[in-house]
Amino acid sequence: xxxxxxxxxxNVSKVYGSGTAKVDAISEINLEISGGEFVAILGPSGxxxxxLMNIIGCxxxxxxxxxxxxxxxxxxxxxEKLAHIRNKKIGFVFQMFxxxxxxxxxxxxxxxxxxxxxxPDERREKGxxxxxxxxxxxxxxxxxxxxxxxxxxxxxxARALINxxxxxxxDEPTGNLDTKTGDEIITLFRRLNSEEGVxxxxxxxxxxxxxKARRRIFIRDGRIVEDISK
Numbered sequence: 001x002x003x004x005x006x007x008x009x010x011n012v013s014k015v016y017g018s019g020t021a022k023v024d025a026i027s028e029i030n031l032e033i034s035g036g037e038f039v040a041i042l043g044p045s046g047x048x049x050x051x052l053m054n055i056i057g058c059x060x061x062x063x064x065x066x067x068x069x070x071x072x073x074x075x076x077x078x079x080e081k082l083a084h085i086r087n088k089k090i091g092f093v094f095q096m097f098x099x100x101x102x103x104x105x106x107x108x109x110x111x112x113x114x115x116x117x118x119x120p121d122e123r124r125e126k127g128x129x130x131x132x133x134x135x136x137x138x139x140x141x142x143x144x145x146x147x148x149x150x151x152x153x154x155x156x157x158a159r160a161l162i163n164x165x166x167x168x169x170x171d172e173p174t175g176n177l178d179t180k181t182g183d184e185i186i187t188l189f190r191r192l193n194s195e196e197g198v199x200x201x202x203x204x205x206x207x208x209x210x211x212k213a214r215r216r217i218f219i220r221d222g223r224i225v226e227d228i229s230k
Contacts, residue, residue, distance in 0.1 A: 006199055007033040007056060012065035014051050025051040026222040035166065038193040038200045040213035048222035053203045057169045058086040087115055091160030091168045095175035097152045099144045105131060105155045106140040112163050130158040150181035170202040174209055186212045
């Protein structure tokens, strides 16, 4: 592993089920991602890209192999410690936004700070700062159904970044957006990566979206078949 390796997977496999129901979701993945990279993981449905993202995001564990995250072996640690690492080191952005429909943008953005134990004044101040950063200072008190798709995704990005995690994982982040709004979100990702050094890992099945990243990793049948850097 190189000195600036943030994510390191060594011979990682994930198996679901057993016997005739056994499914090899990913097989013998070897992968290193350095801090500050913008990587797209690309592959068709069922290729294993979502399983790989779940392991990188500490949402699942490998069946075999080793996963080192920011210098720490997290391959088989307990749920509580894994949740703590996830909260501190990784922000998540999803296709469906995953916002709480009954609460406004400011409340949604503050949620990770609740889990990390921050007080109400700190949560509010940081939430306001993050929404301003996303250009949403005039939409703080709007609920998700009062926001456009692009605004909802920017709220989700603000929520993902509020704990200042070194890694942002985005799962089909433009899948529910029109082309123009999707391009705006990718432009925002590129700015976060180039200007603020956020390590960005994006899962997509769309080659045009993947081409906006600086490195593309192609997954097929649970294996990396191509790894291209610009």
